[in-house]
Amino acid sequence: MLIKRPDDIKPSEITAEGIYRQRRHFLGTAAATTALLATGGLLLPQREVVAATDLRPLGSLTKSPFSTTEKPNSVEEITRYNNFYEFGTGKEDPAKYAHTLNTEPWSVTIAGEVEKPGRYTLEDILQPHPLEERIYRLRCVEAWSMVIPWVGFPLADLIKRFTPTSRARYVEFVTLHDPEQMPGQRRPTLDWPYVEGLRIDEAMHPLTILAVGLYGKELPKQNGAPLRLVVPWKYGFKSIKSIVAIRFTEQMPVSTWSRSNPREYGFYSNVNPEVRHPRWSQQRERRIGEFRKRETLPFNGYAEQVAHLYSGMDLKKNF
Amino acid sequence: MNINHIKSLIFIALLLPLLWLGYGAWSGTLGANPIEAITRTLGDWALRFLLLTLTVTPLRRVSGWGWPMRLRRMLGLYAFFYALLHLGSYIVLDQFFYWPEIGSDIIKRPFITIGMASFLMLIPLAVTSTDRWMHRLGRNWRRLHKLVYPIAIGAVTHYLMLAKVLTLEPLLYAVILVVLLLARLKPRQKSPIT
Numbered sequence: 356m357l358i359k360r361p362d363d364i365k366p367s368e369i370t371a372e373g374i375y376r377q378r379r380h381f382l383g384t385a386a387a388t389t390a391l392l393a394t395g396g397l398l399l400p401q402r403e404v405v406a407a408t409d410l411r412p413l414g415s416l417t418k419s420p421f422s423t424t425e426k427p428n429s430v431e432e433i434t435r436y437n438n439f440y441e442f443g444t445g446k447e448d449p450a451k452y453a454h455t456l457n458t459e460p461w462s463v464t465i466a467g468e469v470e471k472p473g474r475y476t477l478e479d480i481l482q483p484h485p486l487e488e489r490i491y492r493l494r495c496v497e498a499w500s501m502v503i504p505w506v507g508f509p510l511a512d513l514i515k516r517f518t519p520t521s522r523a524r525y526v527e528f529v530t531l532h533d534p535e536q537m538p539g540q541r542r543p544t545l546d547w548p549y550v551e552g553l554r555i556d557e558a559m560h561p562l563t564i565l566a567v568g569l570y571g572k573e574l575p576k577q578n579g580a581p582l583r584l585v586v587p588w589k590y591g592f593k594s595i596k597s598i599v600a601i602r603f604t605e606q607m608p609v610s611t612w613s614r615s616n617p618r619e620y621g622f623y624s625n626v627n628p629e630v631r632h633p634r635w636s637q638q639r640e641r642r643i644g645e646f647r648k649r650e651t652l653p654f655n656g657y658a659e660q661v662a663h664l665y666s667g668m669d670l671k672k673n674f
Numbered sequence: 675m676n677i678n679h680i681k682s683l684i685f686i687a688l689l690l691p692l693l694w695l696g697y698g699a700w701s702g703t704l705g706a707n708p709i710e711a712i713t714r715t716l717g718d719w720a721l722r723f724l725l726l727t728l729t730v731t732p733l734r735r736v737s738g739w740g741w742p743m744r745l746r747r748m749l750g751l752y753a754f755f756y757a758l759l760h761l762g763s764y765i766v767l768d769q770f771f772y773w774p775e776i777g778s779d780i781i782k783r784p785f786i787t788i789g790m791a792s793f794l795m796l797i798p799l800a801v802t803s804t805d806r807w808m809h810r811l812g813r814n815w816r817r818l819h820k821l822v823y824p825i826a827i828g829a830v831t832h833y834l835m836l837a838k839v840l841t842l843e844p845l846l847y848a849v850i851l852v853v854l855l856l857a858r859l860k861p862r863q864k865s866p867i868t
Binding site: 428431432436447497499544619634644647 | 705768769775779784785838841
């Protein structure tokens with residue numbers, strides 16, 4: 356059998372060196388890309404499963420005329436996007452790290468210009484108060500906002516029980532200070548413990564509540580369990596979390612943020628689109644879950660109920 | 675693997691943060707505030723690539739290697755690319771072309787003023803990054819590209835001022851930048867022992 360062999364490889368069949376090199380280069384690159392993409396896949400952003408929390412339901416709740424009819428944000432949004440520097444400065448840090456907070460047992464010290472001072476267990480604090488649902492807007496100083504279905508009771512009801520003296524002009528609140536439980540406190544991010552304050556008439560206002568839950572269940576730790584303040588017409592940082600002390604004072608308390616930066620954070624910190632913050636224009640805000648920003652309303656839309664508290668005050672000076 | 679392979683690999687690797695963000699946006703896994711996450715991540719990478727660009731010269735000096743030099747332009751252009759996307763994300767996603775607020779942000783919010791200034795200075799560097807411009811500008815090219823120092827200082831300051839409190843990450847970048855700048859103060863060559 357005759358096997359014919361070509362005399363030679365035709366010149367046209369020879370791959371030019373340049374092209375040959377290009378091919379190898381291309382193949383190499385393609386292989387490398389695949390490898391990189393595969394590795395990258397392991398690091399892709401993933402939706403962490405929200406732990407099927409064992410948060411206790413809070414039973415039947417009274418609806419409140421103060422609730423907004425706006426659509427509340429999802430549990431996931433409310434519990435995974437938090438400013439709670441006691442657990443880190445990242446928005447997702449509290450959801451990740453707040454599990455180290457031990458809320459049982461919990462006690463609250465009532466002190467200062469008050470007739471019944473003392474250290475009370477959380478049960479004693481909560482026992483007489485029927486719980487209501489309060490769906491409030493929350494406006495963060497960082498120009499984002501949410502709608503949150505809190506569960507709580509009017510702070511005024513608690514204040515009346517402990518009968519402040521006539522010298523009590525302000526109420527000061529203090530968060531737990533325990534770096535063991537609150538890893539963020541191991542760093543001097545802020546001057547721990549976190550302190551906030553209200554004028555007594557602000558504290559007595561029917562919109563001001565102490566919250567113990569959200570979405571009908573007890574508060575997740577990252578949202579300030581077991582007891583937090585909610586003052587819906589002020590920037591979110593006024594609504595102090597995980598409260599261990601309530602003190603009635605004659606002098607205006609120095610809140611943690613105004614101590615940290617008095618130029619940027621005043622005592623009142625009412626939501627006010629006219630007073631701009633050096634870092635954020637306060638004219639507009641992004642409602643979490645929405646794309647376009649919306650106009651920020653004076654007193655976060657609660658002007659009708661609270662503007663009279665500040666009549667005659669220059670709110671640009673008293674920001 | 676020769677330098678061209680390495681370059682191709684790095685070229686693709688540097689696109690990964692963008693792919694990561696794209697995937698995150700598509701799958702809805704960027705958290706409750708995806709716009710903030712996108713803007714912040716793009717800014718993070720712009721700064722990282724900028725600092726990497728500044729690492730090339732000291733690295734070459736310390737190690738004596740020539741190859742990092744061949745990556746410098748690509749790193750610098752990537753820094754520009756991510757800075758451009760970072761700014762774009764702010765204008766399009768965050769503000770949605772709401773020019774009154776963008777304008778007042780640039781004027782009244784120092785961290786944005788500084789960030790914007792740094793970005794503007796990056797533009798001529800990106801434009802003149804080609805061989806043609808290098809030849810055309812001659813000695814002035816090096817002078818012009820010294821702008822990278824105020825840009826880097828501006829970028830780190832932008833980040834430092836953004837946070838409400840001092841946090842670890844921008845401080846870390848500040849330290850890295852200081853080290854990279856100090857590394858340039860050293861004499862180019864040790865004087866030969868006589």
